[in-house]
Amino acid sequence: MTGTGVGQExxxxxxxxxxxxEPGDETVGRxxxxxxxxxxxxxxxxxxxPPRGARAERLAGYRVxxxxxxxxGDLAAVARLGGRFICPGEAEWPGQLDDLEDARPLGLWxxxxxxxxxxxxxxxxxxxxxxxxxxxxxxxxxxxxxxxxRGWVVVSGAAYGVDGAAHRGALxxxxxxxxxxxxxxxxxxxxxxxxLLGRIAEQGLILAxxxxxxxxxxxxxxxxxxxxxxxxxxxxxxxxxxxxxSLVTARRARELNRYTxxxxxxxxxxxxxxxxxxxxxxxxxxGDADEVIELVGAMGEFAPRSRGPVVARDLLxxxxxxxxxxxxxxxxxxxxxxxxxxxxxDRTLAKLYELxxxxxxRRQGEQWxxxxxxxxSGTPKPPGRRPAMRRGGP
Amino acid sequence: MTGTGVGQExxxxxxxxxxxxEPGDETVGRxxxxxxxxxxxxxxxxxxxPPRGARAERLAGYRVxxxxxxxxGDLAAVARLGGRFICPGEAEWPGQLDDLEDARPLGLWxxxxxxxxxxxxxxxxxxxxxxxxxxxxxxxxxxxxxxxxRGWVVVSGAAYGVDGAAHRGALxxxxxxxxxxxxxxxxxxxxxxxxLLGRIAEQGLILAxxxxxxxxxxxxxxxxxxxxxxxxxxxxxxxxxxxxxSLVTARRARELNRYTxxxxxxxxxxxxxxxxxxxxxxxxxxGDADEVIELVGAMGEFAPRSRGPVVARDLLxxxxxxxxxxxxxxxxxxxxxxxxxxxxxDRTLAKLYELxxxxxxRRQGEQWxxxxxxxxSGTPKPPGRRPAMRRGGP
Numbered sequence: 001m002t003g004t005g006v007g008q009e010x011x012x013x014x015x016x017x018x019x020x021x022e023p024g025d026e027t028v029g030r031x032x033x034x035x036x037x038x039x040x041x042x043x044x045x046x047x048x049x050p051p052r053g054a055r056a057e058r059l060a061g062y063r064v065x066x067x068x069x070x071x072x073g074d075l076a077a078v079a080r081l082g083g084r085f086i087c088p089g090e091a092e093w094p095g096q097l098d099d100l101e102d103a104r105p106l107g108l109w110x111x112x113x114x115x116x117x118x119x120x121x122x123x124x125x126x127x128x129x130x131x132x133x134x135x136x137x138x139x140x141x142x143x144x145x146x147x148x149x150r151g152w153v154v155v156s157g158a159a160y161g162v163d164g165a166a167h168r169g170a171l172x173x174x175x176x177x178x179x180x181x182x183x184x185x186x187x188x189x190x191x192x193x194x195x196l197l198g199r200i201a202e203q204g205l206i207l208a209x210x211x212x213x214x215x216x217x218x219x220x221x222x223x224x225x226x227x228x229x230x231x232x233x234x235x236x237x238x239x240x241x242x243x244x245x246s247l248v249t250a251r252r253a254r255e256l257n258r259y260t261x262x263x264x265x266x267x268x269x270x271x272x273x274x275x276x277x278x279x280x281x282x283x284x285x286x287g288d289a290d291e292v293i294e295l296v297g298a299m300g301e302f303a304p305r306s307r308g309p310v311v312a313r314d315l316l317x318x319x320x321x322x323x324x325x326x327x328x329x330x331x332x333x334x335x336x337x338x339x340x341x342x343x344x345x346d347r348t349l350a351k352l353y354e355l356x357x358x359x360x361x362r363r364q365g366e367q368w369x370x371x372x373x374x375x376x377s378g379t380p381k382p383p384g385r386r387p388a389m390r391r392g393g394p
Numbered sequence: 395m396t397g398t399g400v401g402q403e404x405x406x407x408x409x410x411x412x413x414x415x416e417p418g419d420e421t422v423g424r425x426x427x428x429x430x431x432x433x434x435x436x437x438x439x440x441x442x443x444p445p446r447g448a449r450a451e452r453l454a455g456y457r458v459x460x461x462x463x464x465x466x467g468d469l470a471a472v473a474r475l476g477g478r479f480i481c482p483g484e485a486e487w488p489g490q491l492d493d494l495e496d497a498r499p500l501g502l503w504x505x506x507x508x509x510x511x512x513x514x515x516x517x518x519x520x521x522x523x524x525x526x527x528x529x530x531x532x533x534x535x536x537x538x539x540x541x542x543x544r545g546w547v548v549v550s551g552a553a554y555g556v557d558g559a560a561h562r563g564a565l566x567x568x569x570x571x572x573x574x575x576x577x578x579x580x581x582x583x584x585x586x587x588x589x590l591l592g593r594i595a596e597q598g599l600i601l602a603x604x605x606x607x608x609x610x611x612x613x614x615x616x617x618x619x620x621x622x623x624x625x626x627x628x629x630x631x632x633x634x635x636x637x638x639x640s641l642v643t644a645r646r647a648r649e650l651n652r653y654t655x656x657x658x659x660x661x662x663x664x665x666x667x668x669x670x671x672x673x674x675x676x677x678x679x680x681g682d683a684d685e686v687i688e689l690v691g692a693m694g695e696f697a698p699r700s701r702g703p704v705v706a707r708d709l710l711x712x713x714x715x716x717x718x719x720x721x722x723x724x725x726x727x728x729x730x731x732x733x734x735x736x737x738x739x740d741r742t743l744a745k746l747y748e749l750x751x752x753x754x755x756r757r758q759g760e761q762w763x764x765x766x767x768x769x770x771s772g773t774p775k776p777p778g779r780r781p782a783m784r785r786g787g788p
Contacts, residue, residue: 135660264658264670266529267681276658276679285673287661 004048006087012109013037014087015071015202015211019105020044020062022207024223029102035295037106048165077212081186081201094120099256100230105209105225111185112178115352119176119205121357123153124296125228125253127240127246128162132338133271136162136239139263139287141169143236146289151363155180155232157224158193158200161245162238167200173252174334174366176206176353180231182224184214191379203346225249233296234259236286240274247274250283259295313360317341323351324360325371331369407431408603409465409479409551414438414456415500417603418617423496431500434774439463467531471606475580475595477505488514493650494624497617499603505579506599508744511572513599515751517547518690519622519647521640522556522632526666530633531557533657533681535563538776539628540683542569545750545757549626551618552587552594556632556640561594568728570747570762571598574625576618578608597740601625619643627690630680634668641668644677653689655680707754713737716752717745718764725763 006014014037021028021044028038031040031051042048045066050059051154075085082221086092094117097104110116126143128136133310144154144166154170156163158179170177179200181189185208188194200206207226225245229235229252240246250260260283265272279285286292316324317326326348338348350367361368400408408431410569415422415438425434425445431470436442439460444453469479480486480502488511491498504510520537522530538548538560544777548564550557552573564571573594575583579602582588594600600610603621623629623646634640644654654677672681680686710718720734720742732742746762749755755762 135662139661193619263661264666264673266659267657268529272658273681276681279658279673279679280685285658285670285679287667287670291674321519339647 010037011075011085011087011107013041015074015085016041016183017044017106018209019069019071019110020065022223023105023300025077026102026225028106029104032106036065041323042330050291050345059276061384069208071211074211078109078111078185079334081111081212082113083109083206085109086116092117095230096120097227097230100226102218103226105227108207109156109185109208109211110202111201113347114176115354116178116205116207118354118357119153119178120231120351121230122151122353123155123178125232125235125249125311126162126166126238127156127225127228127235127249129240129244129246129271130159130161130163131271132161132165132239133265133269135265135269136271137165138163140238141172143175143238143263143289143292144169144171144177145175147292147364148173149363150293152176152289152293153178153351153353155228156197157181157221157228158190158197158206160187160190162191164193164196166238167196167204171199171203174349175351178231179204179206180224181206181208181215182210182220182229184208184210184212187215188210189216201308202326203349221245222248226252229258229286230256232258234261234292236261236263236292237275237278238263239265239271240278242270242274242277242332244274247278249380250278251281254281254283254373259284260293261292264381314362316355318360319347320351320355323348324355327361327368327370329351329370331364331367334368337368399536400484404431405433405469405479405481405501406465407606408481409468410435411438411500412462412503412544412603413463413468413605413608414459414463416617417499417614418494418497418620422500423498426500427496427763457714458763465605468605472503472505472579475505475606477503477579477600480510484592486511488625490493490514491621491624494620497620499621501603503579503602503605504599506597506744507741508599509748510572510599511779512646512748512751513547513572513744514549514625516747517549517572517626518551519621519626519629519643520556520560520632521550521619521629521643522667523634523638523640524553524555524557524719525665526555526559526633527659527663529659529663530665531559534559535566537632537657537686538563538565538571539567539569541686542567542571543757543759544683544687545747546570546687548682549622550616551575551622551720552584552600553554554584554586558587558590560632562599563592565592565593565597568743570743573598573600574618574622575600575602576610576614578602578606580606581609583610597743615639616642620646623652624645625648625679626652627749628655628686629673630655630657630686631677633659633663633665636662636668636671638668641672644672645675648675648677653678655686655689656662657681661689677749686707710749710752710754711742714745714749717742720747721746721755721762721764723757725761727760728762731762 042080043051044062129303142164146168147154153176154166156166167177183189185206186198225248229249235253237246237250254260262275262283264285307359323341326337334349338345362371437445438456493702534556541548542564547570548560549572577583579600582591619642623643628642629647631640631644648654656669656672656677656680696722717735720731728743732739756765
């Protein structure tokens with residue numbers, strides 16, 4: 001998988017813009033479309049005439065922040081964490097974020113060894129109430145584990161409650177999980193999830209639109225949700241009160257033609273009221289990972305078929321090739337593959353999920369197996385854009 | 395409300411056929427359409443040539459049972475219980491049963507003072523598991539009471555569990571409730587509900603297709619469900635396992651273009667699994683009486699508008715007229731109306747619900763009020779057939 005490269009000047013400009021502007025600002029998105037990142041940065045920092053129609057207060061704000069810009073420093077900071085900054089058009093850019101149009105992230109700050117694009121292909125968001133019930137955290141953990149065991153990547157927001165339970169369920173099942181934060185990838189928020197975030201950075205991925213050190217605000221939480229919705233094939237809301245932020249994520253997923261799903265709960269529980277509202281709006285009721293996958297796994301075009309690889313084997317990077325080589329003929333668990341490959345467990349896991357997204361291997365329970373080769377010789381075909389999805393499924 | 399009368403010969407023939415044949419037998423329904431009840435009875439009892447295509451074993455069975463027929467005795471038995479036998483075409487016949495076509499009941503055995511046709515107009519079925527959880531009986535009772543308080547008639551099957559809780563909820567709220575039995579209206583089944591059935595016969599209605607003394611069988615339970623589905627504007631399933639009989643009722647309701655609704659529950663509970671399956675098939679998730687009424691109360695044509703009467707006041711029977719006269723200008727509870735009218739409480743309640751179906755009065759909580767007269771003089775218009783309903787509402 002090679003992608004269009006992005007020049008260093010554009011990379012620096014996009015990194016700077018993530019510090020200068022707010023995530024999801026569609027006006028900025030429109031300017032970016034008109035001017036490109038390099039000229040937009042100059043226009044917002046006073047080195048060029050301002051964008052057409054830009055209001056004075058807005059520009060004044062940008063000028064103030066401009067003094068603090070140090071994109072090279074930010075890139076170095078994320079690199080020290082073993083991370084990177086991924087720009088649209090690059091090989092690792094998850095193309096489904098393009099559905100956000102002018103609200104598309106300017107770039108993604110990432111920690112973790114997995115390929116963001118590959119992981120996003122087979123991913124589901126599991127979100128819900130921070131102050132969830134025992135029922136909510138129980139179901140979220142089961143969903144996280146169940147999705148992981150079936151080879152799906154669990155995406156959530158790392159918040160207390162449902163989010164944390166979903167991440168933990170996936171981690172405990174030796175699975176792949178992605179935390180999309182409303183702050184910098186180096187900011188341990190919420191505080192009580194410092195250790196969890198550390199585990200996710202090792203075994204999974206941490207993504208953010210904000211540069212290192214960026215702090216969460218109320219509006220950033222809300223806007224973060226659109227990234228979770230866009231990145232995944234569908235969003236499951238486990239528990240949510242009326243007016244909960246999780247409902248925003250689910251409704252955004254629906255607008256983006258992703259599947260929206262809700263876990264029913266007792267009608268006597270206010271923590272399920274928002275979910276039931278969602279169900280009345282047409283979301284699919286789901287109770288376990290099988291039911292989720294039955295929905296989101298149905299599309300042919302978006303996901304590589306589970307029957308065989310969609311790219312030629314010689315296009316794999318050397319680590320992926322080594323991991324694939326290390327999967328025993330009769331199958332083996334992650335530990336066993338890691339040992340065979342002589343690669344550490346977390347990086348092995350990252351590659352295994354990438355290989356699964358590409359159709360080379362398949363996870364069933366604890367076991368990884370090499371997929372049977374397809375009957376045709378299989379023209380390499382990169383995963384494309386998914387077709388419009390509606391309730392009832394394609 | 396006057397209807398076409400039915401001659402005594404036809405009444406006796408239909409009553410006899412309810413003992414001779416099984417409920418919901420579509421072959422019998424077709425013969426009935428071809429021959430009419432009097433000739434069909436003769437044909438099945440050997441007094442006339444048998445219906446075309448009737449198989450010998452079937453006819454032999456009818457001949458055996460023919461010896462036990464005593465329709466005049468059955469009519470006398472139900473009369474002794476204060477009941478009656480209602481035939482299609484009569485004023486009290488609930489027209490929505492005609493949607494069952496060849497599976498339409500041959501007639502309805504009824505106990506209770508209320509008018510079946512009137513009560514059915516504003517009715518909802520609440521059904522579910524016999525071995526329900528505390529959650530299920532709690533929600534069923536709340537639904538029963540909530541529907542009753544909003545002037546809706548609660549229809550169910552008098553079984554243990556959800557059915558019983560729904561009936562009890564309605565009774566406790568001084569409401570109207572209908573038990574549709576799979577046995578005779580005089581058979582206390584299940585045994586443990588003898589007292590409940592007695593209360594329903596007094597304050598509500600008991601209906602059956604089987605003649606007095608008829609005993610329930612497995613297939614009669616299943617076929618009884620179609621009557622519950624057809625009689626009501628919609629069916630709510632509170633708790634149901636996979637393959638539960640309540641799901642039959644709900645699916646039958648959907649086939650009949652009635653609303654199907656389900657009460658979500660914990661996905662960890664097998665007693666909610668059937669309900670969630672129903673939701674996945676497109677049933678509406680509901681949690682309380684308001685949500686139910688929001689759906690089923692939306693149609694204009696089927697139900698009289700709540701804004702004013704749909705028949706002229708001088709068409710009311712004398713008891714209904716007396717009860718209407720007794721509703722205080724500022725409203726009053728059932729007790730108060732009964733006192734004013736000098737009529738016993740149960741018959742007053744029956745008439746109040748009839749008057750509500752006709753648009754003369756409205757129940758809100760404990761209070762009955764006379765409906766504001768409509769702004770136009772209001773041409774009398776009998777309640778017609780309801781339009782086709784689908785998910786999403788009409």
